[in-house]
Amino acid sequence: MVRSRLCLLWLSCWVLSIGCRTDPPRPTTLSELPINLAHLEHLSEDVERGDSVLRIVHIYAEAPDYRWVDAPDEGTACVDDAARAAVLYLRLYELTGNDTLRHTAEKLLRFVHYMQREDGLFYNFVYSSQLDINTTHPNSRAEPFGWWASRAVWALGMAADVLREANPELAAQAARAARRALVHLDRTWLVRYPRTQQVNGRTVPEWLVYRYGADASSELLLGLVRLHRATPDTMLARMIRQLAEGMMLMQYGSMARHPYGAHASWIDTWHGWGNAQTQALAEAGYLSSARYEAEHFYPRLLVYGWMYAMSLDDTTQVQRYEQIAYAVRCVAVGLIRLYEQTGDVRYATMAGLAASWLTGNNEAGVPMYDPKTGRGYDGIQGPDVVNYNAGAESTIEALYTLLEVSRHEAARRWLYARGTPPVEVTHEGTRYAYRVFSVEEKGATRSVAVVLNLSMEELMLLEGEALAQFLQEVTAETTLH
Numbered sequence: 001m002v003r004s005r006l007c008l009l010w011l012s013c014w015v016l017s018i019g020c021r022t023d024p025p026r027p028t029t030l031s032e033l034p035i036n037l038a039h040l041e042h043l044s045e046d047v048e049r050g051d052s053v054l055r056i057v058h059i060y061a062e063a064p065d066y067r068w069v070d071a072p073d074e075g076t077a078c079v080d081d082a083a084r085a086a087v088l089y090l091r092l093y094e095l096t097g098n099d100t101l102r103h104t105a106e107k108l109l110r111f112v113h114y115m116q117r118e119d120g121l122f123y124n125f126v127y128s129s130q131l132d133i134n135t136t137h138p139n140s141r142a143e144p145f146g147w148w149a150s151r152a153v154w155a156l157g158m159a160a161d162v163l164r165e166a167n168p169e170l171a172a173q174a175a176r177a178a179r180r181a182l183v184h185l186d187r188t189w190l191v192r193y194p195r196t197q198q199v200n201g202r203t204v205p206e207w208l209v210y211r212y213g214a215d216a217s218s219e220l221l222l223g224l225v226r227l228h229r230a231t232p233d234t235m236l237a238r239m240i241r242q243l244a245e246g247m248m249l250m251q252y253g254s255m256a257r258h259p260y261g262a263h264a265s266w267i268d269t270w271h272g273w274g275n276a277q278t279q280a281l282a283e284a285g286y287l288s289s290a291r292y293e294a295e296h297f298y299p300r301l302l303v304y305g306w307m308y309a310m311s312l313d314d315t316t317q318v319q320r321y322e323q324i325a326y327a328v329r330c331v332a333v334g335l336i337r338l339y340e341q342t343g344d345v346r347y348a349t350m351a352g353l354a355a356s357w358l359t360g361n362n363e364a365g366v367p368m369y370d371p372k373t374g375r376g377y378d379g380i381q382g383p384d385v386v387n388y389n390a391g392a393e394s395t396i397e398a399l400y401t402l403l404e405v406s407r408h409e410a411a412r413r414w415l416y417a418r419g420t421p422p423v424e425v426t427h428e429g430t431r432y433a434y435r436v437f438s439v440e441e442k443g444a445t446r447s448v449a450v451v452l453n454l455s456m457e458e459l460m461l462l463e464g465e466a467l468a469q470f471l472q473e474v475t476a477e478t479t480l481h
Contacts, residue, residue, distance in 0.1 A: 036374030075125035120180030157223030261296030272327025278334030352414025
């Protein structure tokens with residue numbers, strides 16, 4: 001009887017979660033933005049080259065004074081971070097129409113173009129603001145088509161789409177540059193399509209970036225979707241389909257079966273950073289696989305806590321730290337994209353809860369983003385150990401996450417939620433794991449429970465009377481996890 005009542009509760013909550021969603025009005029001024037760009041501007045430096053102004057983003061800034069810090073063997077700035085920043089500023093321009101934001105994006109794009117070789121591949125690092133390119137470090141070499149090429153294509157594809165009206169010349173240049181790079185994607189990796197291999201019972205595709213890199217492929221796919229929107233053709237459609245197929249093949253397990261429905265990052269590993277498959281698949285229209293991760297794996301992260309990495313072959317090999325904004329963005333923005341595609345409010349709620357890591361809902365109990373300065377801190381290294389450095393990656397990823405989550409009231413209301421410890425309980429033969437999150441709203445406390453029904457492998461998000469009834473009925477043996 002209890003299980004049937006709880007199933008009815010879940011069904012009623014799920015039905016209520018589906019509905020029409022209207023986007024909030026577009027902000028029109030910088031002061032209306034929900035993020036502070038001051039620290040990112042501090043990390044940025046404009047460099048004149050001939051008649052052009054390029055913008056670099058300094059990689060590291062260390063507490064307590066947050067001056068620029070170089071990496072002696074790599075350099076001072078890189079395509080990785082310039083592309084990240086370009087994506088952020090292009091998205092801001094897309095939402096606001098503010099030309100100041102557009103001009104900043106254009107300067108960042110000029111640096112990305114500068115780092116492209118004639119054959120289409122990209123170097124990553126420059127040693128200094130003199131734009132002297134590091135051509136030898138393993139993290140800067142142009143060959144093969146890899147992480148920095150993928151991020152460059154994301155920025156270029158977005159530019160081709162977003163700048164079509166405001167700067168058609170630069171939009172066309174960005175599209176041409178992306179296509180020159182994609183020649184190498186075809187020759188190096190996609191040429192292996194549709195080869196697979198079996199690894200410990202898992203089917204693994206061999207045509208992703210770095211052969212097995214579903215993580216890098218996800219960021220590349222984000223750029224391909226935008227490029228195809230701007231300049232559609234059969235080649236791009238094929239690339240999108242092939243990368244999506246590969247990433248979906250690398251989804252294993254379910255809510256109660258390791259690795260819990262996660263999209264794997266590599267042949268034998270899941271890690272949080274750069275693992276943006278749900279975000280990319282949702283934007284590309286492959287909703288089934290994206291929803292599966294969102295309803296099986298992401299709730300597990302919300303209930304049991306964030307992880308850095310886990311083995312696909314050994315359930316005991318779980319690395320909890322370092323926890324970073326780059327991993328939180330992949331979850332939170334992935335959930336936002338699903339909400340935008342489906343109107344399912346559960347995804348918006350979970351996006352807000354995921355992003356609350358940035359406001360202090362984390363194991364350290366410390367905000368990892370400072371709205372007064374715009375700093376995104378570099379990570380949580382242990383339960384009470386915070387890395388207060390604020391480099392480009394963490395700052396940009398935090399800003400991008402908060403921008404996307406803050407746009408939707410259904411997600412924004414949970415940004416400052418705080419969670420109770422997770423609870424595991426077996427009640428009348430059914431196993432549950434759940435966590436209750438609460439936030440102060442207009443003088444009252446609002447709560448939601450993320451509930452994993454591990455026996456039936458179903459997700460429940462319960463509020464109000466449904467939550468009260470669940471907590472009342474599930475009062476048998478409980479075990480703090």
